[in-house]
Amino acid sequence: MTRRPTKSSQKKRSDPRELARFVEELSWLLKSFEDIDYNALSNFSHQAELFISNSEKFRPSSSVDQNSMVLVGILPNFLMDTKLFPVNEGIVEFAEAALGLPLRRWQKKSRYEIIGQIVCHANEASPEKIARLSEIIEEMHDNQTSIRNVIETNREQGRSWSEVIGRLYDGL
Template identity: 65%
Template sequence: MTRNPTKNTKQKRSDPRELSRFVEELSWLLKTFENIDYDALSSLSHEMEFFFSNSQRLRKRDGVSRNTAILVGILPDFLMDSSLFPTNEGIVEFADAALGLPISRWQKKSKYEIIGQIVCHTNDASPNKVRLLSEVIEEMLDSKTSLRRAIEANRDNGQSWGEVIRHLYNDF
């Protein structure tokens, strides 16, 4: 029984001249790259497969991982800003108010330890808070924005980070 190729399937080529040209091109290619370590090529293939399978898994999540990645990327720089966070207490208050991440025994930790703990536990925060906070912080990183000036003024007037965050979440 012979199969008739439909217009959607391609017929494989088996012309001896074409096959001969293919073998000639393949041998030329192999000679050109004769110093290739084929074991390393196999290893690279496995690494690429691992990378692509993980990146597809991350993309399947509904944007949460992207927002978390953005937030984790900008949080350290933001929290190190001494005009917004002159004390460790302010950082701890911000983490609790903005992300719902209480920091225990923060008085015995350095600023870097506190920030590291916040960054490491950002995945524990609600996806909605992560999304909103990443948008707010991206805008606030520029010290000339009206949002940044308003927050600095509110903090200078004695508003807690809890109050500031509540206003931010309502406005955004």
């Protein structure tokens, strides 16, 4: 790569070796993009504006969509927490209790595959479950919250995820 002039040096460089390197690098760049229609560049800014305005249509329009996005965003990190989920069976039980997602043949899958399947199918849960669960998990993100402490205590006492989630849904 070529060196850029420093801010203190306002003088343009005219060294023939640097100019030769510049032309060489420019030719490599142009060659790597030789299939580009340079005449289309004038339309590029208009097309970029259309792309940006069309992408606005894909933003979530309702709180349910936003809750799904929040849930999908934080679920992997939450489910990877080995303090809450020391074994894969706990993850599977949680998915069934919290989201109503039964996972078949989970014994033959890795932790990552199980979590991926849960994340991919989390939007199949009811909007109420998604909303409540996203609130709970967001609050639990910090290891020091009261909800986190209650869940850890319940799990240490041997309560199933079904019982723990039931208590949380009932308004802990």
